[in-house]
Amino acid sequence: MGERSGALTTARITLLLVAVLVAIVALAAVTGPYPMTLDDVAVAIGARLGDGPSSGEVDTVLFAVRLPRIAAALLAGAALAAAGAVYQGLFRNPLVSPDILGVSAGAGLGAVTGIFLSLPVFAIQGFAFLGGLGTVALVYLLAGAVRHHEPTLVLVLAGVVVGSLAGACISLIKILADPYDQLPAITFWLLGSLSGIRSGDVLGATPAVIVGLVPLVLLRWRMNLMSLGDEEATALGIDPRRLRLVFVAAATLMTASVVAIAGIIGWVGLVIPHIARLMVGPNFDRLLPTAMLIGAGYMLLVDTMARTIATTETPLGVLTAFIGAPVFIWLLATRRRGW
Amino acid sequence: MVTRLRAEDLAFGYRGHEVGRDLDVELTTGEIVCLLGPNGCGKTTLFKTLLGLLPARGGRVLIDDMPIASLSRSEIAQRIAYVPQAHDAVFPFTVADMVLMGRTAHRGLFATPGMDDRARAREALEALGIGDLSDRDYTRISGGQRQLALVARAIAQDARLLVMDEPTASLDFGNQVQVLDRVMQLAGSGLGIIISTHNPDHALACATRVLVLHEGRLYADGAPLDVLTPALLRTIYGVEVGIEVLRDGARVCAPRYAARQ
Numbered sequence: 001m002g003e004r005s006g007a008l009t010t011a012r013i014t015l016l017l018v019a020v021l022v023a024i025v026a027l028a029a030v031t032g033p034y035p036m037t038l039d040d041v042a043v044a045i046g047a048r049l050g051d052g053p054s055s056g057e058v059d060t061v062l063f064a065v066r067l068p069r070i071a072a073a074l075l076a077g078a079a080l081a082a083a084g085a086v087y088q089g090l091f092r093n094p095l096v097s098p099d100i101l102g103v104s105a106g107a108g109l110g111a112v113t114g115i116f117l118s119l120p121v122f123a124i125q126g127f128a129f130l131g132g133l134g135t136v137a138l139v140y141l142l143a144g145a146v147r148h149h150e151p152t153l154v155l156v157l158a159g160v161v162v163g164s165l166a167g168a169c170i171s172l173i174k175i176l177a178d179p180y181d182q183l184p185a186i187t188f189w190l191l192g193s194l195s196g197i198r199s200g201d202v203l204g205a206t207p208a209v210i211v212g213l214v215p216l217v218l219l220r221w222r223m224n225l226m227s228l229g230d231e232e233a234t235a236l237g238i239d240p241r242r243l244r245l246v247f248v249a250a251a252t253l254m255t256a257s258v259v260a261i262a263g264i265i266g267w268v269g270l271v272i273p274h275i276a277r278l279m280v281g282p283n284f285d286r287l288l289p290t291a292m293l294i295g296a297g298y299m300l301l302v303d304t305m306a307r308t309i310a311t312t313e314t315p316l317g318v319l320t321a322f323i324g325a326p327v328f329i330w331l332l333a334t335r336r337r338g339w
Numbered sequence: 340m341v342t343r344l345r346a347e348d349l350a351f352g353y354r355g356h357e358v359g360r361d362l363d364v365e366l367t368t369g370e371i372v373c374l375l376g377p378n379g380c381g382k383t384t385l386f387k388t389l390l391g392l393l394p395a396r397g398g399r400v401l402i403d404d405m406p407i408a409s410l411s412r413s414e415i416a417q418r419i420a421y422v423p424q425a426h427d428a429v430f431p432f433t434v435a436d437m438v439l440m441g442r443t444a445h446r447g448l449f450a451t452p453g454m455d456d457r458a459r460a461r462e463a464l465e466a467l468g469i470g471d472l473s474d475r476d477y478t479r480i481s482g483g484q485r486q487l488a489l490v491a492r493a494i495a496q497d498a499r500l501l502v503m504d505e506p507t508a509s510l511d512f513g514n515q516v517q518v519l520d521r522v523m524q525l526a527g528s529g530l531g532i533i534i535s536t537h538n539p540d541h542a543l544a545c546a547t548r549v550l551v552l553h554e555g556r557l558y559a560d561g562a563p564l565d566v567l568t569p570a571l572l573r574t575i576y577g578v579e580v581g582i583e584v585l586r587d588g589a590r591v592c593a594p595r596y597a598a599r600q
Contacts, residue, residue, distance in 0.1 A: 092429045147354065219449065220451065221450065222443065224432070231387065231423075234392055235390055235392060235420070236416055236441065238443060282430035
């Protein structure tokens with residue numbers, strides 16, 4: 001009885017979130033310096049589906065600029081929220097964000113190096129992606145080399161150490177970079193932005209995010225056991241060491257592919273899983289889709305604000321921090337169900 | 340069906356730090372074995388070794404004559420369940436979800452619990468008299484209820500042997516009695532239970548056999564009435580204790596408080 005009503009509530013919440021998401025997408029599509037109505041959007045999409053693209057400006061703005069950016073925001077938000085939910089469960093700590101193991105710092109170092117070397121955009125993205133994956137791999141190897149009966153603690157500490165090392169390298173490159181040409185690009189990238197997104201970026205990042213998502217969906221029940229700690233999880237019949245490797249790899253892949261195209265966007269992976277947990281509880285079965293829906297909608301809303309509230313683009317990281325920090329404090333102050 | 344857990348010539352502890360050695364321990368279905376010993380004598384470490392959570396530092400642990408090291412984690416979990424001390428969960432899982440986690444060893448890698456698993460979890464909750472807690476958050480029930488929920492999870496795990504680490508520690512008096520009562524019922528229904536406790540009265544109340552761990556060795560192993568003597572309690576705990584026989588034949592420990600002499 002209880003279970004059924006729980007499932008009903010979850011279904012209702014999911015439906016509501018999907019409706020809100022669709023509304024935000026519609027809002028984002030019509031908002032911007034080039035004004036268009038929902039009708040214009042519908043006509044342009046209809047034309048593409050039917051006789052091929054119309055030659056109007058609406059088509060250009062929509063398909064070359066807005067829709068890729070909307071897709072990128074949805075992808076980034078969903079992926080960061082999913083990765084955050086994974087890491088929070090894995091490290092049994094609700095204050096953990098997707099960059100706990102240094103993926104952002106590593107990706108940042110990769111991207112900053114690419115900008116410093118004046119490489120083309122796709123190479124900068126490639127550097128960022130590999131930097132993120134490489135850093136987490138290094139952290140994992142380091143932690144594995146240290147024999148300790150608290151493997152998660154060692155992992156987090158190794159992440160902090162390697163992350164701050166990468167941060168130091170980023171600072172060094174900033175000092176060496178050309179202050180008029182490279183430094184603004186570096187700073188902007190480190191604060192996260194979707195302003196330069198092309199549809200190719202989205203097409204490149206989506207498969208990596210999906211590859212990361214598949215094990216999360218398949219192993220979603222076991223994710224719950226991971227949050228009990230290694231000993232209990234082992235006694236319940238699973239192998240937490242191996243599973244942790246899979247989960248870390250999956251969440252890192254998702255985060256790194258987002259960071260590569262959008263820069264470092266903080267707070268989303270930290271705050272969104274909390275809100276999702278408040279709505280549907282900690283069972284990963286429900287938490288994962290809910291967090292992804294909220295994350296996608298939130299990111300798109302914030303990105304739409306980022307490109308409209310001022311004449312110049314506001315970096316995403318600035319907005320997510322301004323919104324995320326107060327929301328997080330509010331969550332801390334009012335939490336009733338535990339985490 | 341008899342399931343037997345046996346430790347032969349066991350040494351246990353952590354890397355570079357042996358906690359105990361030369362232990363022979365046996366547990367079969369239907370028994371309640373009580374493990375007594377002072378704080379820090381290694382009861383928890385021994386249990387973790389018996390469960391295969393820590394590798395044996397010497398000797399070996401066998402389940403049904405198979406070395407535990409040769410079994411997969413799910414094979415072990417199908418035979419032997421662990422009831423940790425009631426703890427705070429980080430996330431507010433419902434009691435039903437918490438108990439459902441006990442079903443994991445019976446399902447495939449990618450499976451989520453099905454209807455029959457839910458039914459089994461509900462049965463386990465009912466068996467422990469906490470069916471009404473099913474939809475509550477595990478983080479928002481009392482310590483005694485959490486302990487019972489963790490026992491329910493072990494029942495749902497359908498293992499024939501239970502390892503319970505101080506299930507009565509940090510519980511109030513009423514909950515201690517309730518938990519011990521459930522333990523006796525479970526043994527009566529054919530489970531084998533090894534339980535550690537700080538209270539020799541609990542061993543006198545429910546144990547079919549008592550093990551005493553002292554200074555890293557198995558100091559005594561036998562029937563409660565043979566093992567739990569004033570002399571042994573003096574050696575282990577360093578206090579004077581009398582064993583009194585009640586009118587109904589039950590025995591209890593009566594400490595001799597020095598200040599009252």
